Amino acid sequence: MTLYIRKPGCEAIELDGETMILNPDGLTITRLSPVASYCWSLLCETHSADSLSNAVRSHYEEAGQTVEQDISLFLHDLMECGLIAAVEK
Amino acid sequence: MESIDIFIGEHVLRISSASSAVMSLFSRTFPTVIRCGSFDFEPAIAVHLDEGYGSPFVDYNVGKQQTDTGTVRYARTDYIIETDEDCKQVAIKFHDELALKHAFMHLYSLYIVRSGWGLLIHSSCVTDNCGGHMFTGRSGAGKSTAAALSESESRGIIADEATILRIRPDEVTVFHSPFRSEIQTAAPLEPGQWRLSSIHLLHQAEQHRRMPIARSEGLIRLMDKVFFWNPSTDDTKAIIGLLRQTVHLVPLYDLYFRKDPYFWELISS
Known part of the structure; x- marks a missing residue:
């Protein structure tokens, strides 16, 4: 099973209610949607794609059928941006 | 040795060189710079200038190197800046007027970011x-x-x-x-x-x-x-x-x- 966790050094910036993640090594800033921001807050500890999807379903009553697909895409994008690390367990 | 004190932002920089030709080039490169009326100001940065370095501008790539004496060198094809950790004692060697201008922008930007003063x-x-x-x-x-x-x-x-x-x-x-x-x-x-x-x-x-x-x-x-x-x-x-x-x-x-x-x-x- 693959677990994901934030990379050290990445910092969240809050501006007007919007969350952005700074990767100072890659010189990038990534803007997060509110749901993505919630997932980022959880990734201070290791999570699998399934545990994140379950957390989103519990937190957002209106979560739709595509949560698993959205979480998979979200994790892929954060990996691409160098913001999270994957750990095989 | 010639020297002048100038203001950039709210900082006083003491510019010195052994060559009057270099000091003249500095004045031509920065014709709008504000000069201090007297030497009563304590300079934030002391910069020693020397010409005859490197070759003309090629690109903006700057190499960074820590020296054994604790200084840091920033080198481009047309200039080299050697500075202490706080960017307060600085030596710049440059190739031409463009290099001198860019080296000063580089140095001042380093100083104000590292001191948390501005951008x-x-x-x-x-x-x-x-x-x-x-x-x-x-x-x-x-x-x-x-x-x-x-x-x-x-x-x-x-x-x-x-x-x-x-x-x-x-x-x-x-x-x-x-x-x-x-x-x-x-x-x-x-x-x-x-x-x-x-x-x-x-x-x-x-x-x-x-x-x-x-x-x-x-x-x-x-x-x-x-x-x-x-x-x-x-x-x-x-x-x-x-x-x-x-x-x-x-x-x-x-x-x-x-x-x-x-x-x-x-x-x-």
Whole structure:
């Protein structure tokens, strides 16, 4: 099973209610949607794609059928941006 | 040995060289720089200049090297800066006038970011009764053009290429900039400062129009406008922190303008 966790050094910036993640090594800033921001807050500890999807379903009553697909895409994008690390367990 | 004291921002720099030709070249390279009237000021940075280094400009790549003596060297094909950790004791060797100008921008940007004082932004800046108004954008967007169109009895150009921002928790202030591209306004006798009232990202258009930009969007769009070379992780964090403070305090706009001064009706209204 693959677990994901934030990379050290990445910092969240809050501006007007919007969350952005700074990767100072890659010189990038990534803007997060509110749901993505919630997932980022959880990734201070290791999570699998399934545990994140379950957390989103519990937190957002209106979560739709595509949560698993959205979480998979979200994790892929954060990996691409160098913001999270994957750990095989 | 010759030396002069100059103001950049609110800092005094003591410039020295063994060569009077180098000091003359410095004066020609920075004709709008403000000179201190006396040597009573304690310099923040002491810079020793020497010519005869390297070869003409090739690209903006700067190498960084820590020396055994604790100094840091920043080297490009046409200049080398050797500085202590705090950028207070500095030696610059350069190839030509362009190299001298870029080396000074490099040094000053390093100093103000590392000291948490502020930023050097690729932009022009015009002052009026309300304070300073900064104009930035992509290359060719019209930074110098907007500044040139702005000059009038009630407005002055304090930067046409690199605006000096002092960033404090309650205010962003701009200063006369000696780092010029085309517009060499007369050097003021005293250093002045103005509260930064607005930041405009320029687009050339058929009609004048101004649209507010969200702070988060503004932060991202200002990131590549900061003059800085090879930032470390800590430098990047410092730059983002200073930009965040700036967009929190100063409103940002997309400014669509054509080449006449009437876009000021949008700014002054």
